[in-house]
Amino acid sequence: MSEQTVMIQNEEDTLLSRFPKVVRKDERKGYEGYVVEANALTDFARTLRDELGYDYLSSVTGVDYLPQGQMEVVYHAYKTTGGPALVFKVQVPRDNPVVPSLVPIYPGADFQEREAWDLLGIKFEGHPNLKRILLWEGFHGHPLRKDWREPYFEAEHKPYKSRFPEGKVFRAEERNPFGKNVDYPAGFDPAQWTPDNTNALIYEGLGRVEKASDDLPTEQIVVNLGPQHPSTHGVFRMVVTLDGETVVDLEPVMGYLHRNHEKIGERNTWLMNMPFTDRLDYLSPMSNNFGYALAVEKLLGVKPPERAEYIRVIMAELTRIQNHIFAIGMFLNDMGAYFTPSLYAIEERELILDVFEAVAGSRMMVNYFRFGGVARDIPEDVMKKIHDLAFERLPRRIDELDRYLTNSEIVRVRGEGVGVLTPEQAIAYSAAGPVLRASGVPYDVRRAEPYSIYDRFDFDVAVRYHGDVYDRYLIRMDEVRQSIRIIQQALQQIPEGPIMSGKPQYQHRVPAGESYGRVEGPKGELGFYVVSTGKGNPWRYHVRAPSFINLTALAEMTKGQKVADTVIILGSIDIVLGETDR
Amino acid sequence: MSTKPKDEGLNSPQYPIPEDLQGVVTITTLDRIYNWGRRNSLWPMMFGLACCAIEMICTAAARFDFARFGMEVMRASPRQADVMIVAGTVTKKMLPQVVRLYNQMAEPKYVVAMGACASGGGPFKEGYNVVSGIDQYLPVDVYIPGCPPTPQALIYGLMKLQEKVDRQTIKEVYGRRAEMIPIPVLGPDVMDPREYDRIREYTRQKAEQEAAAAAEPEAAQA
Numbered sequence: 139m140s141e142q143t144v145m146i147q148n149e150e151d152t153l154l155s156r157f158p159k160v161v162r163k164d165e166r167k168g169y170e171g172y173v174v175e176a177n178a179l180t181d182f183a184r185t186l187r188d189e190l191g192y193d194y195l196s197s198v199t200g201v202d203y204l205p206q207g208q209m210e211v212v213y214h215a216y217k218t219t220g221g222p223a224l225v226f227k228v229q230v231p232r233d234n235p236v237v238p239s240l241v242p243i244y245p246g247a248d249f250q251e252r253e254a255w256d257l258l259g260i261k262f263e264g265h266p267n268l269k270r271i272l273l274w275e276g277f278h279g280h281p282l283r284k285d286w287r288e289p290y291f292e293a294e295h296k297p298y299k300s301r302f303p304e305g306k307v308f309r310a311e312e313r314n315p316f317g318k319n320v321d322y323p324a325g326f327d328p329a330q331w332t333p334d335n336t337n338a339l340i341y342e343g344l345g346r347v348e349k350a351s352d353d354l355p356t357e358q359i360v361v362n363l364g365p366q367h368p369s370t371h372g373v374f375r376m377v378v379t380l381d382g383e384t385v386v387d388l389e390p391v392m393g394y395l396h397r398n399h400e401k402i403g404e405r406n407t408w409l410m411n412m413p414f415t416d417r418l419d420y421l422s423p424m425s426n427n428f429g430y431a432l433a434v435e436k437l438l439g440v441k442p443p444e445r446a447e448y449i450r451v452i453m454a455e456l457t458r459i460q461n462h463i464f465a466i467g468m469f470l471n472d473m474g475a476y477f478t479p480s481l482y483a484i485e486e487r488e489l490i491l492d493v494f495e496a497v498a499g500s501r502m503m504v505n506y507f508r509f510g511g512v513a514r515d516i517p518e519d520v521m522k523k524i525h526d527l528a529f530e531r532l533p534r535r536i537d538e539l540d541r542y543l544t545n546s547e548i549v550r551v552r553g554e555g556v557g558v559l560t561p562e563q564a565i566a567y568s569a570a571g572p573v574l575r576a577s578g579v580p581y582d583v584r585r586a587e588p589y590s591i592y593d594r595f596d597f598d599v600a601v602r603y604h605g606d607v608y609d610r611y612l613i614r615m616d617e618v619r620q621s622i623r624i625i626q627q628a629l630q631q632i633p634e635g636p637i638m639s640g641k642p643q644y645q646h647r648v649p650a651g652e653s654y655g656r657v658e659g660p661k662g663e664l665g666f667y668v669v670s671t672g673k674g675n676p677w678r679y680h681v682r683a684p685s686f687i688n689l690t691a692l693a694e695m696t697k698g699q700k701v702a703d704t705v706i707i708l709g710s711i712d713i714v715l716g717e718t719d720r
Numbered sequence: 721m722s723t724k725p726k727d728e729g730l731n732s733p734q735y736p737i738p739e740d741l742q743g744v745v746t747i748t749t750l751d752r753i754y755n756w757g758r759r760n761s762l763w764p765m766m767f768g769l770a771c772c773a774i775e776m777i778c779t780a781a782a783r784f785d786f787a788r789f790g791m792e793v794m795r796a797s798p799r800q801a802d803v804m805i806v807a808g809t810v811t812k813k814m815l816p817q818v819v820r821l822y823n824q825m826a827e828p829k830y831v832v833a834m835g836a837c838a839s840g841g842g843p844f845k846e847g848y849n850v851v852s853g854i855d856q857y858l859p860v861d862v863y864i865p866g867c868p869p870t871p872q873a874l875i876y877g878l879m880k881l882q883e884k885v886d887r888q889t890i891k892e893v894y895g896r897r898a899e900m901i902p903i904p905v906l907g908p909d910v911m912d913p914r915e916y917d918r919i920r921e922y923t924r925q926k927a928e929q930e931a932a933a934a935a936e937p938e939a940a941q942a
Binding site for chain 1 (some may be wrong): 850915916
């Protein structure tokens with residue numbers, strides 16, 4: 139303990155003495171980390187990465203401090219050897235927010251900086267490709283700015299006034315002149331509008347003749363996969379430039395499921411956001427609840443009782459199991475084993491969903507966690523069901539899947555050596571979860587910075603070393619086994635007792651400050667960055683979405699591969715569009 | 721003889737068939753046999769938007785298995801599909817594609833709005849990138865409530881769609897030409913080409929109001 143304190147003290151001395159005047163500690167109450175002047179940011183980040191070992195830039199986001207007239211960009215960096223975050227911030231004036239881009243130092247900042255530009259209008263100088271990512275070019279305004287209002291704007295904060303004044307139903311459509319969720323800037327003429335030319339730019343590669351060899355002229359063509367394509371796991375689009383069957387370049391296009399979680403989340407009260415987190419990564423709702431609950435509990439300073447902690451761990455691990463077996467099934471689907479392996483996977487998943495339905499009332503959208511506990515206790519018979527699953531059925535079925543698939547020649551030939559991501563690249567691109575660990579980096583938030591009660595369990599951090607598609611499949615198998623181990627231990631240790639600390643509340647007064655809660659979700663590090671001003675609603679609610687950030691490495695993994703392999707490479711990352719686009 | 725409920729047998733005019741031909745010959749109406757074939761082979765489009773798509777996959781899988789209703793053939797191409805199950809939140813960015821897919825489907829075609837988002841925007845209705853219900857752009861045949869609807873609910877909704885198919889006649893369905901729905905354009909916000917005049921009028925008034933509001937303080941000063 140003291141060793142760590144000494145280390146952090148040393149780091150602080152190094153940073154403050156190295157950058158006098160341009161770096162200072164963030165002194166605001168409830169805030170942590172450093173505030174860096176914009177012009178010193180690049181040097182500061184380089185020092186962090188090269189000298190202090192903070193090689194993993196986890197989260198980049200912006201906050202609009204409207205009353206102070208400031209935009210703040212918040213960075214969270216970690217060491218891949220474990221330990222707490224180093225938080226640093228850049229403050230720039232709101233009317234002209236320009237920040238140097240960190241993409242040259244941390245390539246993983248790429249999409250996140252584009253997102254901050256898209257939603258908050260922060261310009262990142264030196265970014266190689268700074269254009270909108272979740273919305274489309276030409277959208278009016280930057281919606282996460284506090285003075286930007288959506289077409290259905292009702293009030294700054296929830297709870298809204300009654301939607302049934304005097305017993306009459308009142309709908310948002312009735313107030314909008316179009317009866318639709320649209321609004322247009324003043325003086326705009328649709329006939330004069332020319333749609334953006336981003337697509338044209340993407341298609342420019344079409345028909346370009348390049349000589350592959352002296353006697354064989356070849357032609358590059360552009361192929362669009364998605365947004366409605368069975369291989370993209372939802373509404374995701376890959377624009378692939380092909381030379382023959384070989385991928386020359388790939389550009390992911392997303393935002394087709396951008397549901398404005400963050401804008402809605404900042405209007406909601408704290409507790410209202412809990413059901414919305416279910417709909418982020420809709421395959422693993424319990425983990426999302428977990429991350430959000432942790433972030434807000436840090437601010438509130440409450441700790442759930444013992445039994446609740448165990449219930450949380452059991453649910454989070456069950457979620458991981460069902461997510462991973464579903465991912466494996468769908469991955470085999472992408473490989474061409476049309477639906478049969480997924481049928482096996484979905485069969486097991488249904489059993490776990492039954493458990494969720496029994497404790498939470500819904501198969502998918504559980505809304506189960508509360509600040510300081512969980513919503514309902516696990517009944518006796520459901521406990522027995524979980525027991526049977528963990529000790530009998532799941533280990534057997536995983537072995538069965540293993541027997542059918544792992545040494546299947548097709549899986550091996552299609553998977554081995556395809557879509558390789560080296561450990562250095564994985565860290566640089568801020569890949570998380572199974573993608574990172576399959577590349578040989580044993581980084582698991584449950585071990586690197588244990589949250590909840592994960593320090594009590596005996597489990598291995600699954601790691602594989604080839605970084606290819608096959609290893610990303612194997613690591614999910616490994617992780618399911620480890621999760622079963624954790625559940626088995628938790629079931630044996632779980633005590634009786636209360637499941638909520640304090641009284642259940644609808645309205646929370648959260649002390650002012652910022653907080654970053656992160657969990658090891660099935661897709662990787664899932665973080666929630668929340669800023670409170672002491673009111674009933676979050677001032678900023680940001681999700682560090684692993685599916686989104688893992689896609690940064692997609693182009694790197696697919697270059698030089700065959701076009702059929704892009705499909706399985708995407709499948710092996712295991713994205714969920716609800717989380718990618720939020 | 722024909723004590724069977726109306727839905728099961730094909731022998732709908734209940735024409736007296738000689739005993740030795742029963743089981744070999746059925747006399748029915750053209751409408752009935754046509755609809756019998758159609759209702760039992762409604763092919764959905766393999767097209768998932770959000771969370772509801774996962775429940776749709778579960779419905780297709782072994783436990784619920786909508787193959788029992790002749791619907792297991794999920795087609796990735798709209799040209800081969802009969803039903804578009806809009807499974808999930810339709811965002812403005814996705815809307816042009818959804819409308820284009822609908823246009824590409826062959827008649828007779830049906831739209832099922834699965835879940836709260838597709839029916840009316842659901843929990844995300846207030847969001848700036850969310851279309852509050854696909855029925856603002858496409859004609860919806862069946863709405864299924866729920867967030868997400870359980871597989872049972874989806875199957876019930878599809879059975880309601882089968883009932884709807886049963887009530888149609890070959891006269892109105894066969895050879896019907898699809899009416900193309902103009903594809904919305906992504907501008908500063910999503911724009912329906914049919915509403916350009918209204919948009920122009922709205923933005924002109926808005927500009928006038930803003931100009932008036934800007935002129936007011938000057939007038940007060942003067």
